[in-house]
Amino acid sequence: MPDTSALxxxxxxxxxxxxxxxxxxxxxxxxxxxxLEKIKARGTLKVAVYKDNGPYSDGPASDMQGxxxxxxxxxxxxxxxxxxxxxxxxxxxxxxxxxNMVWKGHYLGYGPADVMLHVPVDRYFMGENKQALxxxxxxxxxxxxxxxxxxxxxxxxxEDLVGKTLAAEQGSGAASALMxxxxxxxxxxxxxxKDGIDAAKQVLSGHMDAAFVSxxxxxxAIFAAGEKDKWALSSLTLPGVMPNGWxxxxxxxxxxxxxxxxxxxxxxxxxxxxxxxxxxKSHGLTLAAP
Numbered sequence: 001m002p003d004t005s006a007l008x009x010x011x012x013x014x015x016x017x018x019x020x021x022x023x024x025x026x027x028x029x030x031x032x033x034x035x036l037e038k039i040k041a042r043g044t045l046k047v048a049v050y051k052d053n054g055p056y057s058d059g060p061a062s063d064m065q066g067x068x069x070x071x072x073x074x075x076x077x078x079x080x081x082x083x084x085x086x087x088x089x090x091x092x093x094x095x096x097x098x099x100n101m102v103w104k105g106h107y108l109g110y111g112p113a114d115v116m117l118h119v120p121v122d123r124y125f126m127g128e129n130k131q132a133l134x135x136x137x138x139x140x141x142x143x144x145x146x147x148x149x150x151x152x153x154x155x156x157x158x159e160d161l162v163g164k165t166l167a168a169e170q171g172s173g174a175a176s177a178l179m180x181x182x183x184x185x186x187x188x189x190x191x192x193x194k195d196g197i198d199a200a201k202q203v204l205s206g207h208m209d210a211a212f213v214s215x216x217x218x219x220x221a222i223f224a225a226g227e228k229d230k231w232a233l234s235s236l237t238l239p240g241v242m243p244n245g246w247x248x249x250x251x252x253x254x255x256x257x258x259x260x261x262x263x264x265x266x267x268x269x270x271x272x273x274x275x276x277x278x279x280x281k282s283h284g285l286t287l288a289a290p
Contacts, residue, residue: 034258035114035253035255035256035258035259036256036258036259036262039081039114039259040081043081043082044076044081044082044083044084045072045075045076045079045081045082045083045084045114045115046084046085046086046113046114046115047072047075047076047083047084047085047086047113047114047115047116047117048086048087048088048101048102048111048112048113048115048116048117049064049066049068049069049072049085049086049087049088049116049117049118050068050087050088050089050090050097050118051087051088051089051090052089052090052195053066053068053090053118054066054195054197054217054220055067055197055216055217055219055220055283055284055285056068056069056117056118056216057069057087057117057118061085061087064085064087066283067216067279067280067283067285068117068118069085070279070282070283071117071138071270071276071279072085072117074266074270074275074276074279075115075263075266075267075270078265078266078269078270079262079263079266086101086110086111086113088100088101088106088110088111094119094120094125095128095129097116098116098119098129098131098132098251099131100112101113101116102115102116102131102132102251102252102253103131103132103253103254104131112253114252114256114259115250115251115252115259115263116250116251116252117248117250118248119134119248119249119250119251120134120246120247120248120249121134121135121136121137121246121247121248121249121290122134122246122247129251130254131253131254132251132252132253132254133251133252133253133254133256133257133260134249134250134251135249135250135251135252135260135263135264136249136250136260136263136264136267137247137248137249137290138248138249138250138267138276138290139247139248139280139287139288139290140244140245140246140247140248140288140289140290141214141215141216141245141246141247141248141288142214142215142235142244142245142288143173143174143212143213143214143215143236143241143245144212144213144214144215144218144233144234144235144236145161145210145211145212145233145234145235145236146200146203146210146211146212146213146218146221146222146231146232146233147203147209147210147211147231147232147234148203148209148230148231148232149232151164151209151210152164152209152210152232154234155210155232155234155236156234157236157237158178158181158182158185158186158236158238159185161186161189161209161210162185162186162189163189164189164209164210165189165191165207165208165209165210166178166186166189166190166191166208166209166210166211166212167190167191167192167193167199167200167202167203167208167210167211167212167213168190168191168192168193168196168199168211168212168213169192169193169194169195169196169198169199169213169217170192170193170194170195172196172213173240173241174196174212174213174214174241175190175192175212176240177212177238177239177240177241178190178212178238180239180240181238181239191208195217196211196213196214196217196218197213197217197220197221199211199212199213199217200213200217200218200220200221200222201221201225203221203231204221204222204225204227204231212236215233215285215286215288216285218231218233219233219284219285219286220283220284220285222284223283223284223285224284245288247290248290249290250263
């Protein structure tokens with residue numbers, strides 16, 4: 001009989017190589033794509049923005065307008081992706097918003113998005129929400145007093161507002177700070193409106209003497225009215241109000257660090273090219289360094 005040992009050795013070696021290739025191929029096939037790879041394969045960037053949050057994001061879901069909407073378009077374009085907006089109603093608190101729109105999704109099946117805009121970049125807040133990665137501050141927001149110099153020449157302290165009619169946004173920290181100052185010194189002078197832009201418009205129309213609102217809300221109202229030189233924006237320090245304002249940025253799911261890095265680079269490119277400043281200017285807003 002012929003010696004078949006060499007043949008058996010060859011066959012067994014081929015079998016081993018084939019089995020190794022099969023195992024390697026199976027492992028590669030079963031490897032889960034990363035979150036960023038899934039986004040790029042989909043071809044769209046899902047961005048969560050607040051409803052009824054002018055001048056950042058407002059209007060019907062089919063035609064949202066505002067700075068955050070324009071920024072979302074620019075970020076998606078930088079990543080060579082199409083944009084899919086996910087407008088949502090604010091929850092009881094921002095912890096709920098991050099859970100619903102960033103790392104888990106709403107129990108009704110809405111979300112999560114790939115990234116959420118208009119998120120406070122705050123160390124304590126980050127510590128309370130470890131399931132989300134918060135980063136990419138793109139502006140610093142402040143509270144200001146909007147007033148006409150002809151009615152109120154200057155505002156240096158709350159006492160300068162005694163006897164004046166004051167407007168503030170419903171449920172806002174600004175309203176609480178005004179009404180709570182010195183046991184309610186200004187309480188009877190404060191009228192509450194549905195949002196800060198509406199409160200600012202009361203001043204522009206002459207119905208109120210001053211409004212304590214965010215700078216963006218005041219500037220948006222002035223921009224829409226086209227009367228920039230007639231109005232003053234004054235800083236006011238009150239207990240419970242952050243004197244240096246608060247930075248606004250983005251949030252992604254904690255394990256999606258690759259997307260956060262790409263978005264950071266995209267934001268830097270928009271800032272370096274001057275496009276970010278142009279976006280703010282197009283909405284009548286000041287780009288305050290975060």
